[in-house]
Amino acid sequence: ISEDKTLVTNLFLAGEKLLLIQFYHNNKYEVQLINTEGNRFLDKPIKVNSPFIYAKDGVAFRIEQPEPDLSGTLPNPKIIIYKIKF
Numbered sequence: 001i002s003e004d005k006t007l008v009t010n011l012f013l014a015g016e017k018l019l020l021i022q023f024y025h026n027n028k029y030e031v032q033l034i035n036t037e038g039n040r041f042l043d044k045p046i047k048v049n050s051p052f053i054y055a056k057d058g059v060a061f062r063i064e065q066p067e068p069d070l071s072g073t074l075p076n077p078k079i080i081i082y083k084i085k086f
Helices: none
Strands: 006-015 018-025 028-035 046-048 052-056 059-064 078-083
Touching: 006 059, 018 052
Parallel strands: 006 052
Antiparallel strands: 006 018, 018 028, 028 046, 052 059, 059 078
16 A cells, blocks of 8 residues: 555654654655745755654654664663754
């Protein structure tokens, strides 16, 4: 159903006039930043390994699962925090 289609997976109001749009295309997540008037801040979307879970007040959050350590134990996930500056 979704082959060669782009699906918007999240839309966050990341700042007073800033939207973070996350979409899924060809088995990858991508992010675009636009203002509330529809103008893009990025020439091309940013490809990310895992989706953002939240964005607000100029900060965006992703969860990243590290690989198992040498003993085979799966470490706790990391919360990656991004500060959005323009």
